[in-house]
Amino acid sequence: MYKYPKSKKIKAARSYTIPEVAEVLGCSTRTVRNWAGMGLRVLTGNRPYLIVGDDLKKFLADQSASKKVKLAPNELYCLSCKAPRQPLGLMADEIRQTATISRLVGLCEVCGGTCNRMISARALPEFARIFDIASKQTLTA
Ligand SMILES: [Zn+2]
Structure with a gap:
């Protein structure tokens, strides 16, 4: 299972560009962009896009905590409640x-x-029996 990097090297009061986050944490910029899709706040008002250190530390802490949560087949993980929830x-x-x-x-x-759950694509048919699933494309022009 994917292990989230430790956020000790991140300074809460600093803002980071996506490549800077990748360098400090030793992960890829793609990983950092995935985190943005998972709820990490990115300031997109100006370029380069910035991530506030404090947001990043909280996000990584939440992800580490959420890893420990066991989800029932009909549950997703709510980022706000920080708990397993059934989707509406x-x-x-x-x-x-x-x-x-x-x-x-x-x-x-x-x-x-927003609640989320990462699943193996192979498991999708099983989840489709529980959830009413609409498939979306990630990549847009
Ligand atoms: Zn909730």
Whole structure:
């Protein structure tokens, strides 16, 4: 399972560009962009896009914590509640991340926030029996 890097090298009061985050944490810029898709806040008002150190530290801490949570087959993980939740109406969007991994995204039935679950693309038919899944394209022009 993917291990999130330690955020000790990140300074809370600093802002980082995506390549700087990748360099400091020793991961790829693609990984950092994936985090943005998973809820890491990126300031996109000006270029280069910036990530606030404090946001990054919190995101990495949340991800490490969320890894420990066991999800029932009908649950996604709510980033706001920081808890497993059923998505509203058992509806989820499937967003393909890689050739083998997809992300299910739904709305939390409790807080209305975004809830997520990374699944193996092979497991999609199983989840399609539980959730009403709409497939979306990740890459746009
Ligand atoms: Zn929630």
